[in-house]
Amino acid sequence: MPVLLILSSISCDRNILDISPQDRISDAAVWNDEVLINAYLASLYNAIPHGFFIHMYSKYTDEAYNSAPCCCAELFVLNTYTPDNISSMGGLSTEENWCTNFLYYWDRGYFYLRKVNVFLEKMEETEFELEDKEKLIAEARFVRAYIYFELIKRFGGVPIVAQAYELGEEVEFERSSFDECVAFIEQDLTEAIASLPDRYLSTDPNYGRATADACRALLSRTLLYAASPLFNPTNDQQKWQKAADAAEALLDKGYSLYPDYQELFKLSHGDAQDEVIFSRGFTTSNGHQAPMHNFNRRYEAYGGWWGSNGPSQNLVDDYDMVNGQPPFLENGTVNPASGYDPQNPFLNRDPRFEATILHDETVFRGDTFEMWISEDGTQWGYDSYKNTGDNPRTNYVLKKFMPTEGDFNWQTIFTIQWPYIRLAEIYLNYAEAKFELGDEATAREYVSMVRARVGMPPLPESLTGEDLRRRIYNERRIELAFENQRMFDVRRWKIAINIENRPIRTLDIYKDMSTGIKRYVEVVLLDKSGTYEEKMNLLPIATDEIQRNPELTQTPGW
């Protein structure tokens, strides 16, 4: 009996339920600690989607042959995305959305917008002394502007939320107009510029943070979009003027094109360069595996998963010849002036072709790539699609962003940076805006500056009007290939209805085993005709989300 009583008194603990969490920090602690406030701000930058998730946006457009049979990316094989299934391309966290790269950015965007708004409100409230509070606020506003830009380029005008709501508040969200959103972005950026340094050198420990120049660069891109046909149906010249001015503001800030185009996409944070204005850095503890995801099977990589990021012939055909001539005419026939030889298709191409795309006979890391099939079909090269489904069917492999030295395996974490905005794009933004304003000479000049870096001849002065526009568009396609730009460019130019309905093609390479002579045969891989509709220039909002918001209108046409 006494034993029992002693036992009970020892064992009974009145405060047994008073437990504090062992793996988290309280709200109050965060906002009263400079380190934690900075940590909160750092996490906000993750709002901006980089391109090194499993699926690059290239396969959602005509840069690659999307052969993904599943996992969300298949919605863009034949443009089968609808309001009912689009949210499978979204999600809040990287884990939830490991494959789709936040193409359906709605949830993720607003999720981070609230985080930014919480931050801005806390900064306003707090009496905690912070040395560089204004700078921190400016950085958060840059992130907010970026989020809005990512939203409007996908959805058009979206609801503007500038405060952090609490659970239980009743708000009926409705879309603001596209122009109102642009104005909101402009205001955030303009005010942020005032509190930020112009730039950090790429070797600076702060490189990668928002800067005044990053704000200007984002403004340039935003205003270019705002002036584009999709968002500027009346072709309001003032919008082009603003776009031109925004780009011009960066021309004298001390940036310059990095001399080696191929090398540029193998740089990490800390490597010296003057071209990239804003980028996402990586470290071995916070890195990516993009090379393994996108390279072909040779180093055990996945070719974009099922070889689904294999560059398309559609893209390859758009690389000029070194003489500056496009290999094909507008009607698809060989341009006689170009010297293009269909049985020697990789010869004498714009150097950016070799820098971006790996093809049959390319020597890479000491290996000669072989994409051929014997004439009788019984033998094939190691990199042929016949060998494994992880060799892209197109017989091309992405070379941009691929490390030429160091380890190349799944156990390596890669640190190659993702360039969000670089000077070449600003030149092209400027050229495009100037062209639309009628200043064709300046347009040619800036396009030619981009071409000059790789030794391509300048655009001839004879190039003008619609032909010039096409070359400006094409220059952007080539220069910014695989940088997650093409998909949105063809939409804002309103040429997607043509581009995205074209078949995805490639060249099959047949080798005569006795002579070693190769034969190139063009094949259609994917018939996309009739799958792309005008309404697809903007993404639909998920059906559930429309149901939750009676005032929210669906994207037109959906």
Next chain:
Amino acid sequence: MLPQLLFSFWSFSQSSIIQGTVTDENGIPLVGVNVVIQGTTHGTITDANGNYQIEAGVGSTLTFSFVGYLSESVAVGAQTVINITLVPDVTQLEDVVVVGYGTQRKETLTGSISKVDGEEITKSPSVNLSTSLAGKLPGLIVNQRDGWPGREFLDILIRGNATMDSDPDYEPGDDDDPNDPFDVINPNEPLVVIDGVPRDNLSRLNPEDIESVTVLKDASAAIYGARGANGVILVTTKKGSQGASVFNFSYSYAIHKPTKIPEMMDAATFAEAYNEAEWNRQGRPDTGYTPFFTDEAIQRYRDGTDPILYPNTDWPGEIIKDYSYLQKVNLQAKGGSDKTRYLLSFGFTDQDGNLKNNPTHYKQFNARARIDVDLTKSLSVGANMNAIFNDRTYASQPVDFVGILQSNPTLVAVYPNGLIAPGRFRNNPLLFDRGGYDKTEDYPLYTTFTATYEVPFVKGLALDASYNYDLRNEFQKWYRTPIYYHEYNVETGEYDRMITDNPIELRDTYRKWTTSLFNFRVSYKTTINRDHNISAMAGIEQQSWKFSWAQAYRKNFVSPAIPQIDAGSTDPEDKDNRGGAAETAYNNYFGRMNYDFKRKYLLEFVFRYDGSQVFPEGKRYGFFPAVSAGWRLSEEKFLTNLPFISELKLRGSYGELGNDRVPQWQYLQSFQFGDNYVFGGSDAPGVFSSVLPNTNITWEVSKKLDFGLVAELWDGLLGTDLTVFQEKRSNILWRRNLSVSHVFGFPALPDENIGKVDNHGFELVLNHRNTVGDLSYSIIANTSFARSEIIFMDEVPPAEPYQTETGHPVGSGLYYKTDGIFNTQEELDSYPHSGNTRVGDIKILDLNGDSVINGNDRYRTNQSPIPEYVFGLTLNFQYKGFDLTLFFQGQTNAYSYDYTLTEFGEQDLDNNAVYRATNRWTRYNQEGATMPRADSYEPGATDFFLYDATFVRLKNAELGYRLPDKLISRIKLKDVRVFVNGTNLLTWAKEITWKDPELRSGDFTEYPPLRIINFGVNVEF
């Protein structure tokens, strides 16, 4: 005292006064036991403390009899004290049932409680105890969703789904992060209490140690208040009993293989299907189409003339063993003196995996030591210690059945000369024994210490205390090394030895869980005026639970010789470590009162006042009461004239129970480290908050109402037990995900007490027991039905009324309605379809008639993978030394979707089932085709691939033979029985014919449950 006086004048010259106590097998005094001098009518009954006193002559025999127990006879010699322990008569209906914090006789039971004895369970040779429970207990739903040795995944539910899972991403078994204890919480899981402590190792207990398993289904679970809403499974392990030592040895050896491996396409069919798909992708050109696989290649796949370049690989056949083994050894010793009782048990199970060249292996050691000692007449103490060693070994690369079933049949598995080929991704599962391993040593130790004190001054008053400490240590070593393989070189004709270029990696993870539970109870039991039986119990219990883990990682080992962390590279980039901790606690008070009048009118009240740390201060405690009543009509005079009625009872119960199975800390606004970013060349730490706080979060409440009828007629020829129930679940912890716009940008919403679900159903048991000559047999059939209905879940009205989830059972899916396929262009042209639909695709019905096929044409089915009806049928036969048991188990009203069938002919070169390929639409098979084309287009899940998961299976069969006594007594043995038994022997499935019908909804590429055929011997001496 009264009986003693009455009989005191019966005195003989050579007689003496005999006294003693009669207890049950748990040492609890039995009240009202008849003590009679054999051959006379003289006798007495035991009092409220189980004590009796009787005058009996030397040489006479005392017989002790009590309803529900086997009678005992003792010859009277010189002794004056005869203490007797009565053993329950398990063959009778009136047995003892373990209920929360105590036992009750079945006759006076008022709750809806099912029970199965340990003996029944051991008839199944399954390694996993939980699978042996399927079909045994009405109301308990057990589905084995996969069959991985040592980590089989089971859905265990009592009366189906009564609440909702607010984590829609939850997939049964997808335990993404073993280091996050809250990663996977199924809020519908019942509470499992093993020897009085909530414990989670039900599946890994030694079946030989089990005395009984009881399931509390109704309000009687309110004694487990807050955690009892989903029902409670109570497991009681065996203990020693007074008497001579009994030693029991058993050994069995079994062979096993997966129940059903889907038949996959051969290389030629696979190649044809792939070509068909590619032809579709290229726009169905009439000419100019170059197939991926040439006709010549397909011919070579078919005729098998070139097994190197044109193989026809049957991957499942190459990888899955024809059979593998399973052996079990059990040793058990038990016995005791009048003061001490003991049980020692040891079990060993050794299960081999079903894959060739794969380290998968499972070993389990169970050791139990239980001792009960009467220190004094009134104080007894006991200890029950159980150690389980689980050694699980798997390959370092997870082999799933996807990698086996879906492997491309045009790739070589093994070259004709025996060398192993790389397969796709160099992921040929036959290579996996070369690439390291993933070993887990999971060693839980469960201890229980009890003390019982019968207060000597107050009859019927007893104090019980128990202290339980469970310590579980788990150490996982994941070691991955490069794999060598051979690849045929087309140019040289040689087999090149290759090696994968991954570095050697090692990850050691240490996890530790501790649970301590203290429990103190006071109970009082008395009988007033012989007819009024009253008992009461009240107690307090505290539980605390802690978990911590640490992990170390290194890569780039110089050599694979030493798989230890220190042997790895010391470069900081090659190292990583992680760790974390969590804890939680419960504090509660509970009690029970029973009253009965002449065992005829029964009344019970239970309560629990429960505090859970999952909720914030002020919301932590909840009060959960339940009341139940019974009326034994068979004890009424007006029915005693009907001799064919041996037992007839009506019962009912009503109560409130709680549920707290949601993640912790939802009431706190807090931040975690993570979501890092990079500035310059270094990592910048981030913080993030993953959930909005809900400061009002509290218990889910379940209100349960049950009515039951129990009858036993013609002395066992017919018995029945019928229960109907209704449950209303409210305050269900549910996230407002459905109605809250994402524009708010909230992180994951917290659980709020908003959902409402109703559940109703019935359970019916029928049994028949008879003896004809030397043959005695019994038939026990049970069936149960449970259907839930969502009453409120904060659903935004969907576009079409037929899509609402509210009003449907929990887990009902949204599917497109289909009507076959579009066989011809005319059919396609004449019916609305989406732009991507072509001839050969599934015909989606335009449900809302708007001539547009979109998400609005989906409808909510009433059907979920959780069966509404489950049934079991047990047949027992006994003839002389032979015994035969057949046990059938089945289910209906369950539906299973199979998306794997939709992925057919796609670019990933995954194989698919012959079932899918048979009679598919092709350009040459249009009109009569019943399956869609290769690379078919579906806008989402369709009911085309939704199947009725009805099945009946011969779950267990056992044939035993007990050697004749004459024979074994010569070799000094008490009992020898040889047996052969089997599990999952025959299966009949209504629609799901290409795979095991019990596999989880979604796909057919799971490790199927096992068919086991087992031979064994049991020796007692």
